[in-house]
Amino acid sequence: MEFKDYYKVMGVARDATEAQIKQAYRRLARKYHPDVSKEKDAEARFKELGEAYEVLRNPEKRAAYDQLGSGPRPGEDWRPPPDWGAGFEFTEAGPGGPQADYSDFFETLFGAARGGAGRRGGRRAAGRGEDHHARVMLDLDASLEGGSRTLTLRMPELDAEGHLVMKERTLAVQVPKGILPGQTIRLAGQGSRAGESPPGDLYIEVEFQPHPFYRLEGRDLYLDLPVTPSEAALGATVKCPTPAGAVDLKIPAGARAGTKLRLRERGMPSRPPGDLYAVPVITLPEQINEQARAAFRTLAEAQPFNPRAHLGV
Amino acid sequence: MASSAERFLAGEIFEESTSLSVADLCRICGIDERQIEELLEEGVISVTAIETSERRFSGAAVRRTRIAVRLQRDLGINLPGAALALDLLEEIEQLRRRRPV
Numbered sequence: 001m002e003f004k005d006y007y008k009v010m011g012v013a014r015d016a017t018e019a020q021i022k023q024a025y026r027r028l029a030r031k032y033h034p035d036v037s038k039e040k041d042a043e044a045r046f047k048e049l050g051e052a053y054e055v056l057r058n059p060e061k062r063a064a065y066d067q068l069g070s071g072p073r074p075g076e077d078w079r080p081p082p083d084w085g086a087g088f089e090f091t092e093a094g095p096g097g098p099q100a101d102y103s104d105f106f107e108t109l110f111g112a113a114r115g116g117a118g119r120r121g122g123r124r125a126a127g128r129g130e131d132h133h134a135r136v137m138l139d140l141d142a143s144l145e146g147g148s149r150t151l152t153l154r155m156p157e158l159d160a161e162g163h164l165v166m167k168e169r170t171l172a173v174q175v176p177k178g179i180l181p182g183q184t185i186r187l188a189g190q191g192s193r194a195g196e197s198p199p200g201d202l203y204i205e206v207e208f209q210p211h212p213f214y215r216l217e218g219r220d221l222y223l224d225l226p227v228t229p230s231e232a233a234l235g236a237t238v239k240c241p242t243p244a245g246a247v248d249l250k251i252p253a254g255a256r257a258g259t260k261l262r263l264r265e266r267g268m269p270s271r272p273p274g275d276l277y278a279v280p281v282i283t284l285p286e287q288i289n290e291q292a293r294a295a296f297r298t299l300a301e302a303q304p305f306n307p308r309a310h311l312g313v
Numbered sequence: 314m315a316s317s318a319e320r321f322l323a324g325e326i327f328e329e330s331t332s333l334s335v336a337d338l339c340r341i342c343g344i345d346e347r348q349i350e351e352l353l354e355e356g357v358i359s360v361t362a363i364e365t366s367e368r369r370f371s372g373a374a375v376r377r378t379r380i381a382v383r384l385q386r387d388l389g390i391n392l393p394g395a396a397l398a399l400d401l402l403e404e405i406e407q408l409r410r411r412r413p414v
Contacts, residue, residue: 029388035380036402038409050387131341133379148321174321181410184372185324186331203327203341205376216410271329 003071003078004105006052014066018057025053051106061110080108129192129200136204138175140211144243144269146177151204173204178270180219181207213241219274221267226283227251240278242266255280327372332362338370342378355396357381 007014010024031037032046039045055061071078102110134153142149153169176185184205191200208216215222225240235253239246242263249261260277267274288296325331333341335349338358352358358374377399384395 026389033384033387035383036398046387172321174323176324176326179326182376182406183329184327184376186327186372187322187324190322201341203375204324217407 001078001080001104001108003068004048004051004103005071006055006065009048009052010056012056014070016056021053021056025049025057048103051102054102055106055110065109078105129197131200131203132191133203133205135207137207137209140208140214140216142175143177143179143206143208146175146269148172148174153204171202175206178268178273179206180268180270181216214243216268219268219270219272221274221276223276223278224281225249225261225278227255227280229282229284232256232280232282242276243269249278251280257282327375329372331372332364332369333372333374334367334369338374338378341375342382344378344382348382351392352378352381355392357392357396357399 007016010016010021010028012020012024016024028049029046032039032042032049034043034046037046055065068081136151136153138149141147149172151171151173153171154166171187171190173185173187179185182205184203187202187204189199190202193199213223221243223241225238227236227238230236231238231251232255233253235255236251237248238251240249240263244266247263247266249263251261252259255261258279260279263276263278265273266276285292335346338349339345349358353360357377358370360368361371361374362369380402381392381395381399384390384398385392388395390398
């Protein structure tokens with residue numbers, strides 16, 4: 001089992017005062033809170049932090065933990081001492097921390113002291129199972145097409161002895177077309193069961209991975225649409241992808257970089273639908289051949305101008 | 314013959330399809346009525362409709378309520394602080410979506 005150095009996790013000395021521990025927790029919690037932080041491992045770090053704080057802020061748990069010393073040498077496996085827990089009484093009814101799943105290390109040391117009774121979480125309405133909440137990362141296409149996706153969720157569950165365990169659960173879900181990031185899919189009856197009573201609901205909050213070329217802004221989609229210099233100068237009708245398939249888009253003559261061409265109701269297929277904005281990006285071929293060079297030289301002579309005049313140079 | 318599509322659970326978009334009572338919001342978010350009043354006062358959530366003299370909320374209130382509750386509990390901040398953080402988080406999120414890095 002992996003030994004957890006809770007002092008190291010919290011970045012405090014082994015003789016830190018209660019006030020110092022609290023301060024360290026607040027500072028790190030702001031940094032790694034999953035609702036606030038965009039650090040990649042924020043959720044894992046926050047869990048570890050909550051667990052460390054749970055032990056170090058509680059004088060009884062801290063004293064018991066301190067008895068273990070500073071853990072095994074690097075690479076060595078850690079086992080709890082055979083007389084672990086004797087003489088200590090953990091009075092606090094279950095973890096009050098922000099998460100439900102603790103490490104094996106924590107569970108081995110303090111898990112037994114925590115029955116099902118002290119369980120944190122949403123209150124249970126009489127005669128109804130508990131609601132569950134989860135967050136998933138989807139590809140944008142799932143929402144654009146309203147496709148079905150197989151989701152793997154980790155859910156806390158109580159085992160037969162009342163211990164909290166994490167169970168993996170795989171669900172095949174029809175993603176509602178046009179769902180936006182931050183919105184929630186409700187699956188009625190997919191929460192916990194409480195005996196014979198009706199089960200709770202499952203709420204899945206949706207986020208999207210970045211799409212290869214669409215950017216999402218509210219319900220609207222933005223697309224950088226490469227155009228040739230002559231298409232931009234002379235105007236042209238070009239193919240433009242939209243979530244509902246390619247369309248012909250008219251580029252007005254003299255289209256400037258950054259112009260937004262709106263395709264009404266071609267954005268997210270929500271209710272009401274969003275718009276799609278194609279932003280022309282003037283693009284040169286990878287290699288300019290001699291004939292084109294000559295043409296560009298002629299062009300430069302035909303209409304010399306200073307596009308940087310507004311920059312004062 | 315059952316088509317494969319039938320084996321998928323059909324979800325609904327909670328924010329759009331739902332009208333919640335105060336009691337619903339309390340149950341889903343695990344809070345009490347007094348806290349709902351505080352959230353309303355602070356402008357974290359707002360009433361979207363009144364049906365037969367009862368206040369109704371959209372599903373969007375659930376997410377804001379849950380985040381506000383988590384921020385208060387985990388960061389030791391008060392409700393006005395959580396409300397401010399929530400607004401700033403949403404603004405950051407919008408900016409980030411506009412220009413992904």
